Amino acid sequence: MSEPGPGLRAGAVAVGVAVAGLVGAGAALGLHVGNVHNGLIAVSFTAAGLVVLRSRPGNREGRLLTATGAAHAVMYAGRQYALHPAAPSGAAPPPGADWAGWIGVWPLPLVMVLAGYTLMCFPTGRLPSPGWRPVAVLMTALGAAMALVSALWPVEYARTGLPVGPPLQLPGAAGVTAVFDVVRPVGYLLLQGIWVACVIARLARSPREEARPLRGLVITAGAGALVMVAGVAIWGSPRAGLLAVPLTAVAATVGVLRLRRATPYEALSRLAGGPASPANLLDGVCAAVADGVGGRGVVLWVATGPAPAGTGGTGPAGTNGTALTAVSGWPAGRALAAGPRTPDEIAVGRWSVTPVVHDGQVLGVIALEVAPGEELSPAERRLLGELSAQAGLVLRLQTSAHRLVTAQDEARRRIERDLHDGVQQRLVTVAADLGRLARAATAAGQEPLRQQADAVRGDLLAATAELRELARGLHPAVLTQDGLEAALGQVADRSAVPVRLTVAVPGRLPAAVEATAYFLVSEALANAVKHAGAQLVRVDARVAPGGLAVSVADDGAGGAQVLPGGGLEGLADRLAALGARLELSSGPDGTRIGTVIPCG
Amino acid sequence: MVADDAVLFREGVARILADVGFEVTGQAGDGAVLLAQVRRDPPDVAVLDLRMPPSFSAEGIETAAAIRAEHPRVGLMLLSQHVEAHHALRLMTEFDGGVGYLLKDRVSELEGFAAQIRDVARGRTVIDAELVSRLVSRRRERDRLGDLTDRERSVLALMAQGCSNLALAGRLHVSVKTIETHVRSIFTKLDLVVDEGEHRRVLAVLRYLRA
DSSP: OOSSOHHHHHHHHHHHHHHHHHHHHHHHTOOOTTTHHHHHHHHHHHHHHHHHHHHOTTOTHHHHHHHHHHHHHHHHHHHHHHHSOSSSSSOOOOTTHHHHHHHTTTTHHHHHHHHHHHHHTTTTTSOSSGGGHHHHHHHHHHHHHHHHHHHHSOSSHHHHTOSSOOSOOOTTHHHHHHHHHHHHHHHHHHHHHHHHHHHHHHHHHOOHHHHHHHHHHHHHHHHHHHHHHHHHHHHSOSHHHHHHHHHHHHHHHHHHHHTTOOOHHHHHHHHHHSOOOHHHHHHHHHHHHHHHHOOSEEEEEEEEEEOOTTOOTTOSTTOTTEEEEEEEEESTTOOOOOSOBOHHHHSOTTEEEEEEEETTEEEEEEEEEOOTTOOOOHHHHHHHHHHHHHHHHHHHHHHHHHHHHHHHHHHHHHHHHHHHHTHHHHHHHHHHHHHHHHHHHHHTTOHHHHHHHHHHHHHHHHHHHHHHHHHHHHOOHHHHHHOHHHHHHHHHHHOSSOEEEEEEOOSOOOHHHHHHHHHHHHHHHHHIIIIIOOSOEEEEEEEETTEEEEEEEEOSOOOOOOOTTSHHHHHHHHHHHTTOOOEEEEETTEEEEEEEEOOO | OEEOSOHHHHHHHHHHHHHTTOOOOOEESSHHHHHHHHHHSOOSEEEEESSOTTTSSSHHHHHHHHHHHHOTTSEEEEEESSOOHHHHHHHHHHOOSSEEEEEGGGGGSHHHHHHHHHHHHTTOEEEOHHHHHHHHTOOOSSOGGGGSOHHHHHHHHHHHTTOOHHHHHHHHTSOHHHHHHHHHHHHHHTTOOOOSSHHHHHHHHHHHHHO
């Protein structure tokens, strides 16, 4: 990856110098109101194109803008030369003025095609869809035909006010001009209408990040069009409108640069200002990478262990021998690869990887897919480095949160086990001894003593039952011993609302995943009973490509929300620690709580 | 024979069994030792903890299955700190009678416990009342239990615990004929196939309650 290639850079410099020379020399020949707009368009579009070329070398829009600017520069210079009076008055025009003026006139329809095509391709440098290609071809054919006529017969001279005549004198000029006068307004209207239609069509279907620059362009172009209409209506001349065209170039530049590219500061501040949960943060890092350095796709991979032997290969520094699992991506909702990959398997095609390092430890990689020809500038690479450091911090925090959850589960399991093996065993033993005492009392004919012993035994067993429930709430033994299906069955058995339970979980999953799914279902069921007044709850747990998918949907009154200190917040925290997020939708049709917990 | 890794409780059980007239022929701390003792001297009934070393999961059921495979006539009474439907169903499915599944709490009701041990020794099936009442009171989507009369519901609960028609008649102070009528009515209302074997009847009812 590099900055614009040396060839591209030299070409850009040459075009820049040529345009500056043409416009500069032309301007030195005097001010001609009828030609000023060409000079301004030349300068503004060329400058816009060069700026885009420099910062987004892979975006064809830069080349198109530059070409539009350069074409106008040629026309401007040609007309300036022809308009330049060699002597105060009556003198012969400068040598070659007829040809120079000709150069400044006939390409107009073609230049309009180029400018229109440039706008049609805005802001990506490509047509919105292949369906527009025939339209572009038609537009080019129309422009070429008009330009050809204009090159052969002086059909446009009357409007340009050139003091020199055409260099070619073909017969039939009067007839052709009469026909062209009819064709011209229709042709020009078509050439303008096509790109306007194209931009509006693109705006209607564009994703959000594209819509903003497009809106800017439409507003600017629309304002220019209004000025032009007003100018034609009031002064009978499109000149005012033509003078507004350079603004379109400015809007186009801003649009292309803002497209998928925020400044490093913007990208970082957007990241910091986003919703703060670890899972969201990773999405935020991916979005910030996409935002800040462009690229068609971004995926964050987390190191999950050493790679299988023999697949290490030549990954980027420090990532050799690491198995990686995709955890987050941009655009949001993109399908993430299931199962671990090595860095070499990720860095294929147009994908490149940047290691995510924290405290010298490789925690994962950020994979970036760039468009063909797209390359990163040094500033973008710096930004990528900073963002990968952010990702490193997030991953480190996530790892410790994961450890905390695991440690908490382990502690609960230990307490449950201690209760089971210790105090619960003692209590049932004491109850058994009380039973013996009662029997002995009966044998000794001491009925009151037997009744007393039985009453104490009853109390003791009630306490034992309470303790049993307490231990179950801490960490159900059935979950540890028999897995999620049995544990969820137990929850469903005890539910005060009918539960339709579907479990498709073959085998065992990591303890933290099972426990979290169990707690999610318990919490959601309790809420459905307590708050929603549900009649039926559907519980679904299945192993999906992204991990364990759990959902609990009730038909209750809705109104569930994540409140500070509430059960759902604790659940969201626990899920976030496992790299999952809490999906909550709650309305009059009921509440659905779901998640997909990665099992990698 | 009694097997439980909790020594205090195991000895308590042994004392109780001795009190109510059983001969305790051996005590074991885990399934392997119990199995060895059963091989040496097969008892009428083996009383064993469901959660035992080394795995502390369903060790008791595995040991029970091993005993049943080698000595089909040894009754098996599993005790646990908590009774779970899936364990009960597994015991019902893998064993054809002569098996019991009770909370450890039940040991303290000496006479009742003794009777249940004897039931298991006779090849009957015993399921803990708490588990059954939990399943009977469980909320269902289309609850056909609602079609049952109160009397039929109590018959159903006792049936699920392993009571025979004779035992039911005794418990509810009615004739065996009346009980048979109740049972038939229950099976018709729940759309269950009437099965003659007591054990199969328990299994069918448990499966129904769990579904």
